[in-house]
Amino acid sequence: KQEVTQIPAALSVPEGENLVLNCSFTDSAIYNLQWFRQDPGKGLTSLLLIQSSQREQTSGRLNASLDKSSGRSTLYIAASQPGDSATYLCAVYKYSGGGADGLTFGKGTHLIIQP
């Protein structure tokens, strides 16, 4: 059974700092990995998707890397801003012979950027 772990569970840093969020997964036979942000009481906003054949993806101040063999991904946020405060979720997608397994999520990292 796929398990996804995110470290740290919570993080509070001053504005302007660069930071790294970590995600690990137990089954490396994944299709892709996706990072999301979730604001309180809201749905999920897709940030980056990395296919299993890729090593990293970048969007603006965000960079996500994937090391499938070791079961790890990191999300790097450069020059953090108060608007980046949210819960960040990592999810892996696997399609087995019996059908789609859907996304398996970690519990998230609750990020607070202090002005």
Added chain:
Amino acid sequence: DAGVTQSPTHLIKTRGQHVTLRCSPISGHKSVSWYQQVLGQGPQFIFQYYEKEERGRGNFPDRFSARQFPNYSSELNVNALLLGDSALYLCASSSLSNQPQHFGDGTRLSIL
């Protein structure tokens, strides 16, 4: 373009009742998935539908069922509601399984 839309936004039910939640995917997306998110946890996979057929099912009891319509919208039905069914129910759509999944804002279901 409109994103994934879900209705209703909030719902209050009592134990034993049933509920129907609705989802409209992004235009052109043929895959719809449903997730349950309880407070403090990541979403848990319930169902995936593609081209109106069930393509995957998570570890949920038979009280949970879903369907997808010809216009690719979807319904999630939950029978015999339990207190533990209180959660945020999220719908996601994508064009293909290996493409990004886009989520709606969810339906907040409270069971009294």
